Amino acid sequence: VVAFGDQPAGWQSDILSLHFPNDLPPATPAPALSGDPKVRYLIPNHPGTQPMPPDSAWCHYTAVAVPADQRVPAQALAPMEQALTQAAGGTDPYRSRPKIIPSATIDTTFVRTPDGIFPADDDETQQPPGTNLLPTIEHDMYNRDGNVMPNTLPSTKAQPYNLHAARPVVTLINPASPADDLRYVLDTAFAVLTGKSYKSLWEDLSNPLADLERQIAQSDTHALSMQGNRYLLIHLFGMAVDIIEGNNGPTSRVPGDRAYRGFALLHHSGQNRISCVVPEFDASGKNVIGGNVNVHQIWYGGRIESDTMFLDFGWEGGTSRCGTPGMAPFPPDVPWTITYKIDVLNRGGDDFSPATMYFNSPAPPAAPAAAVAGPVTGAPTISNKSLTSPAQVIAGAPIASAKETNYLGKMIVETRPVGKPSAPPINIAFGPPHVSMDQTFFPMQDSTETILKVKMAPAKYYNLTYTWGWRFHPPRAQAMENAHKILPAPINVNIVDEERQVFGTGNPIDKLGDLAPAKRMWRAFNSALQAVNSGSNPDYVRCLQQLIDARNAYQDWLDRNHLPSGVQADPKSDLTLLFVNNTIYGQLTDGGTTDLLNWTKRGDKVRVTLINGDYFPHGYLNVDFGGNRGWENQFKSAIKVGGSGTFFSFGRFHWRFNTVPASIGVAPAQGFDVQGKPIKPGDMPATVTPGVHRVVLEMNFEPSRRLRFYQFDPLHHDVAIYSVH
Numbered sequence: 035v036v037a038f039g040d041q042p043a044g045w046q047s048d049i050l051s052l053h054f055p056n057d058l059p060p061a062t063p064a065p066a067l068s069g070d071p072k073v074r075y076l077i078p079n080h081p082g083t084q085p086m087p088p089d090s091a092w093c094h095y096t097a098v099a100v101p102a103d104q105r106v107p108a109q110a111l112a113p114m115e116q117a118l119t120q121a122a123g124g125t126d127p128y129r130s131r132p133k134i135i136p137s138a139t140i141d142t143t144f145v146r147t148p149d150g151i152f153p154a155d156d157d158e159t160q161q162p163p164g165t166n167l168l169p170t171i172e173h174d175m176y177n178r179d180g181n182v183m184p185n186t187l188p189s190t191k192a193q194p195y196n197l198h199a200a201r202p203v204v205t206l207i208n209p210a211s212p213a214d215d216l217r218y219v220l221d222t223a224f225a226v227l228t229g230k231s232y233k234s235l236w237e238d239l240s241n242p243l244a245d246l247e248r249q250i251a252q253s254d255t256h257a258l259s260m261q262g263n264r265y266l267l268i269h270l271f272g273m274a275v276d277i278i279e280g281n282n283g284p285t286s287r288v289p290g291d292r293a294y295r296g297f298a299l300l301h302h303s304g305q306n307r308i309s310c311v312v313p314e315f316d317a318s319g320k321n322v323i324g325g326n327v328n329v330h331q332i333w334y335g336g337r338i339e340s341d342t343m344f345l346d347f348g349w350e351g352g353t354s355r356c357g358t359p360g361m362a363p364f365p366p367d368v369p370w371t372i373t374y375k376i377d378v379l380n381r382g383g384d385d386f387s388p389a390t391m392y393f394n395s396p397a398p399p400a401a402p403a404a405a406v407a408g409p410v411t412g413a414p415t416i417s418n419k420s421l422t423s424p425a426q427v428i429a430g431a432p433i434a435s436a437k438e439t440n441y442l443g444k445m446i447v448e449t450r451p452v453g454k455p456s457a458p459p460i461n462i463a464f465g466p467p468h469v470s471m472d473q474t475f476f477p478m479q480d481s482t483e484t485i486l487k488v489k490m491a492p493a494k495y496y497n498l499t500y501t502w503g504w505r506f507h508p509p510r511a512q513a514m515e516n517a518h519k520i521l522p523a524p525i526n527v528n529i530v531d532e533e534r535q536v537f538g539t540g541n542p543i544d545k546l547g548d549l550a551p552a553k554r555m556w557r558a559f560n561s562a563l564q565a566v567n568s569g570s571n572p573d574y575v576r577c578l579q580q581l582i583d584a585r586n587a588y589q590d591w592l593d594r595n596h597l598p599s600g601v602q603a604d605p606k607s608d609l610t611l612l613f614v615n616n617t618i619y620g621q622l623t624d625g626g627t628t629d630l631l632n633w634t635k636r637g638d639k640v641r642v643t644l645i646n647g648d649y650f651p652h653g654y655l656n657v658d659f660g661g662n663r664g665w666e667n668q669f670k671s672a673i674k675v676g677g678s679g680t681f682f683s684f685g686r687f688h689w690r691f692n693t694v695p696a697s698i699g700v701a702p703a704q705g706f707d708v709q710g711k712p713i714k715p716g717d718m719p720a721t722v723t724p725g726v727h728r729v730v731l732e733m734n735f736e737p738s739r740r741l742r743f744y745q746f747d748p749l750h751h752d753v754a755i756y757s758v759h
Contacts, residue, residue: 054144054146054730054732055093055144058091058092058093058144058146059091059146060091060146061091061146061147061148061149061732061734062087062088062091062148062149063148063149080168080169080171080664080666081171081173081174081175081176081469081666081686082175082176082177082178082180083176083177083178083394083468084151084663084664084688085151085663086466086467086663086690087147087148087149087150087151087662087663087690088148089148089691089694090145090146090147090148090691090692090693090694091145091146092143092144092145092146092693092694092697093143093144094141094142094143094144094697094698095141095142095143096141097139097140097141098139098140098141098142098728099138099139100137100138100139100140102138104606105136105137105138106136106140106602106604106643106645106726106728107134107136107597107601107602107603107604107610107612107645107724107726108134108136108602109133109134109600109601109602110600110602131548131549131554131583131587131600132548132549132705132718132719132720132721132722133720133721133722134549134600134601134721134722134723134724135706135721135722135723136723136724136726137723137724137725137726140726140727140728141699141700141701141726141727141728142727142728142729142730143693143697143698143727143728143729143730144730144732145656145692145693145729145730145731145732146731146732146734147658147662147692147731147732147733147734147735148662148734148735149636149734149735150166150636150661150662150734150735150736151662151663151664151735152164152165152166152664152735152736153165154635154636154736155635155736163667163739164736164738164739165736166660166661166662166663166664166665166735166736166738167664167665167666167667167738167739168664168665168666169666170666170667170668170669171666172187172190172191173187174186174187175187175392175468175469175491175686177394177395177465177468177495178394178395178397178465178468179395181395183392183491183492183495184369184489184491184492185197185369185489185490185491186392186469186471186491186686188471188472188473188474188668188686189668189669190669191669194669195474195476197473197474197488197489198474198476198486198487198488198489199371199487199488199489200486200487202476202484202485202486203484203485204478204482204483204484204485205482205483206481206482206483207293207377207481207482207483208291208292208293208481209378209379209380209382209480209481210289210291210292210294210379210380211294211332211334211335211379211380211381211382212277212278212294212297212299212334213334213335213380213381213592214379214380215273215277215288215289215292216274216277216555216588217588219270219271219273219274219559220232220581220584220585220588222270223267223270223271223562223581224581224585226259226260226263226266226267227249227256227259227260227267227574227577227578227581228249228256228578229256229259232585249578256574256578257571257572257574260566260572260574260577261572264566264572267562267566267577268563268566268567269287271559271560271562271563271566272287272563273287273288274555274559274584275556275559275560275563276288277294277299278298278299278300278552278555278556278559279298279299279300279556280295280296280297280298280299280300280303281296282295282296293332293377293379293483294332294334294339294377294379296341297332297339297341299552299555299556299591299615300543300546300552300553300556300615301546301615301616301617301752301753301754302537302542302543302545302546302616303537303542304343304344304530304533304537304616304750304752305530305533305534305537305538307340307341307342307343307344308342308343308344308345308346308517308530309327309328309329309341309342309344309345309346309514310327310345310346310347310348310361311325311326311327311345311346311347311348311364311370311493312325312326312327312361312364313325313361313362313364313365314326322362322364322365322368323368324368324369324370324371325364325368325370325371325493326370326371326372326373326487327342327345327370327371327372327373328372328373328375329341329342329372329373329374329375329514330342330374330375330377331374331375331376331377331501331512332376332377332378332379332382333376333377333378333379333382333383333384333478333503333510334378334379334380334381334382335380335381335382335506335592336506336509336510336592336593336594336595337510337753338501338502338503338510338511338512338753339512339753340501340512340514340752342514343513343514343515343533343751343752344514344515344516344517344529344530345496345514345515345516345517346517346518347363347364347366347493347516347517347518348361348362348363348364349363349364349366349462349518350518364493365493366462366492366493366494367492367494368492368493369489369490369491369492370490370492370493371487371488371489371490372388372487372488372490372499373485373486373487373488374386374388374484374485374486374487374488375483375484375485376478376483376484376485376486377483378478378479378480378481378482378483378484379480379481380480380481381480382478382480382503383477383478383479383480383505384477384478384503384504384505384506384510385475385476385477385478385503385504385505386474386475386476386477386478386484386486386501387472387473387474387475387476387501387502387503387504388472388473388474388488388499388500388501389470389471389472389473389499389500389501389502390470390471390473390490390491390496390497390498390499390500391467391469391470391497391498391499391500391689392468392469392470392491392495392496392497393464393465393466393467393468393495393496393497394465394466394467394468394495395465395494395495396463396464396465397465397466462494462518464494464495464497464519465495467497467688467689467690467691468495468688468689469686469687469688469689470659470686470687470688470689471685471686471687472668472685473488474486474488496516497515497516497519498513498514498515498516498751499513499514500512500513500744500755501513501514502757507628507757507759508594508595508620508628508755508756508757508758509594509595509617509618509619509620509755509756511753511755511757512752512753512755513746513751513752513753513755515529515751517529517530521695521696521748521749522694522695522696523696524696525696525749529749529751532749532750533750536650536750540715541715541716543556543716544649544715544716545648545649545650545715546614546615546616546648546649547613547614547615547646547647547648547649547703547722547724548647548705548718548719548722549598549600549601549612549614549647549703549722549724550598550614550615550647550648551587551588551590551591551598551614551615552587552591552615553614553615554583554584554586554587554590555584555587555588555591557718558580558581558583558584558587559580559584561576561580562576562577562580562581562584565577565580586599594617594618594619594620594756595619595620595621595628596619596621597610597612597619597620597621598612598614598619601645601647603621603623603643604623604643604645604728605623606641606643606728607623607641607642607643607728608622608623608624608630608632608640608641608642609621609622609623609630609640609641609642609643609758610623610642610643610645611642611643611644611645611654611745611756612645612647613644613645613646613647613648613652613700613747613754614647614648615648616648616750616752616753616754617752617753617754618745618746618747618753618754618755618756619756620756620758622758628758628759629758629759630742630758630759633733633737633742634736634737635736636733636734636735636736637732637733637734638732638733639730639731639732639733640730640731640733641728641729641730641731642654642656642728642729642731642745643726643727643728643729644698644700644726644727644728644729645700645724645725645726646700646701646702646703646724646725646726646727647703647722647724648702648703649702649703649704649705649715650702651699651700651701651702651725651749652699652700652702652725652747652749652750652754653696653698653699653700653747653748653749653750654693654698654699654700654727654729654745654747654748655691655693655695655698655745655746655747655748656691656692656693656729656731656743656744656745657689657690657691657692657743657744657745657746658689658690658691658692658735658738658743658744659687659689659738659740659741659742659743659744660685660687660688660689660738660740660741661733661735661736661737661738661742661743662690662735663687663688663689663690664687664688665685665686665687665688665738665739665740666685666686666687667685668685668686685740687738687740689744692731692733692743693729693731695748696748698727698729699727700725700726700727701725701726701727702725703722703723703724703725704722704723705717705719705721705722706719706720706721706722706723707719707720708720741757741758741759742757742758742759743757743758744757745757745758
């Protein structure tokens with residue numbers, strides 16, 4: 035962590051170029067070859083523990099001044115929105131998105147990874163798959179103690195679906211998705227208001243908005259139609275709001291046959307989406323022989339939505355976070371299962387491929403651990419690992435430049451009691467990163483509900499399950515995490531409590547940024563509803579303008595591989611990520627949608643710009659999926675049974691952190707009214723200044739063919755994921 039005053043002359047040019055600061059240590063060499071099979075690389079103890087390279091070196095700068103012409107993000111209104119402003123008389127009171135005022139300063143972090151543990155291969159693109167491919171071995175994984183980890187072999191020649199605990203059950207369902215029904219609302223309401231289809235706006239190619247201007251000019255005539263269809267419009271706009279909010283009660287206007295009922299488009303409910311692993315007992319009723327948790331997901335377009343964000347094992351005093359009364363804690367050494375119910379809606383067909391990441395067994399403690407100060411009594415104790423970095427900031431420095439501590443691989447379970455324990459607490463200390471794998475690659479089709487039961491390794495190893503869809507990746511992904519993990523220093527908070535601290539008080543929708551397409555739709559439909567209900571003379575012009583604005587936001591919401599309209603990507607980065615609605619929109623500078631092609635060999639640099647449009651801090655964590663420590667192909671390809679899985683389906687890989695957990699944060703956005711004063715929670719801002727953080731990574735190993743790296747927000751994981759191939 036480096037303070038501004040410590041920098042040599044010319045530091046700013048280092049920040050804005052690809053040159054790393056002089057005091058950042060060089061890449062740490064890989065472990066030397068040895069006759070000891072535990073440290074020999076290529077095939078050290080495979081399928082045991084691969085060697086763990088040293089931590090990445092990094093340094094962090096706060097409040098870096100940016101020239102006015104290079105500030106991020108820039109904003110430019112689309113031609114249609116400019117014309118809408120003109121049609122409204124030169125003002126834009128109907129707009130549901132604030133204007134962006136970029137900050138004059140940003141944060142910047144440099145990361146230099148260690149060398150890969152495999153021989154360098156600069157011809158990986160010409161001679162795939164590279165030196166980091168491990169041989170395929172039909173055996174469960176071993177932990178660092180040499181013990182077998184059950185249920186860690188996803189596929190064999192004899193049993194391609196080796197981790198299926200039961201035969202999948204497939205039934206037909208109504209495939210209508212939120213995207214379908216919102217499109218129906220938009221098209222129907224526009225026809226009611228104007229007497230024409232929406233495509234009429236584009237029939238005059240010389241002036242595509244001339245028809246809209248004519249519609250506004252004829253507002254008195256159209257207002258009669260609006261009054262005659264008032265209750266239909268109220269129903270349509272109310273249905274759109276119910277879809278976006280995920281309303282599933284008796285008053286919801288969402289049709290009862292929709293599989294997506296209850297799944298909101300606004301992402302603020304993670305603290306309420308906790309599912310328990312329920313123990314299963316033998317005939318005596320005393321011994322736990324297994325356990326199961328039920329998870330319900332919907333797949334459509336570029337999205338996976340789940341009713342579960344956290345998995346609870348009841349380890350804290352025997353009390354479950356999900357509120358199951360009297361449930362005994364699940365034993366950490368017992369395998370268990372997840373029963374998935376996957377509703378595949380229109381444009382959702384894909385291969386079901388949950389990738390579960392496991393920790394290793396912990397190393398024996400060398401000495402009693404020192405207590406870590408935390409916000410609650412009884413916080414866990416862990417040992418402080420020294421940070422490898424440049425000169426430290428002196429004591430008493432501003433918080434923005436305070437020392438940040440590296441707890442790489444030291445996520446552990448909290449042990450403080452909750453309520454009245456029904457059983458003694460189970461103290462679990464997770465080990466370092468170990469292995470991950472696609473547990474299945476089962477093809478699913480639109481209009482189907484598929485129920486699959488997947489076998490899991492013992493709970494003491496469980497980190498998270500990252501469910502992804504290959505055909506729309508990025509950004510189709512969703513993650514469930516072990517509810518007992520604690521975020522590393524300087525946060526020192528349980529991951530569920532972190533979610534509750536943001537969304538547990540006040541109106542949670544207020545915390546979501548107003549640049550988010552889903553929230554823009556929500557505001558526009560609510561405003562259109564108010565226009566229809568505005569006394570005896572409904573406001574036709576305002577209703578039509580809000581409807582057009584809702585459609586603009588809808589188009590942005592459909593595509594997470596481009597930043598929403600008006601938010602410009604950083605031209606100085608390879609990839610720009612926008613945090614809004616507690617999720618991530620991404621855009622590659624070269625225009626690609628999935629492939630980051632400029633990293634193929636050691637020493638290549640990757641630049642990522644992080645923009646936070648939400649009103650709470652986000653984090654950034656970059657994880658290597660086997661490029662440094664190796665990855666393994668498996669046998670089953672989904673192509674033969676109509677799926678899309680290819681060369682690397684069912685792969686196992688040894689993961690590690692490229693960046694340090696909890697070290698890269700993105701400051702929250704700030705909203706201001708027309709006078710430039712901070713808004714009150716829930717108010718519509720006139721302007722927004724997002725938080726911005728540039729990250730430069732020097733990658734000193736070759737990427738795996740499976741995935742270049744996994745990017746997500748460790749503070750609020752769920753669907754805040756944008757990984758690239």
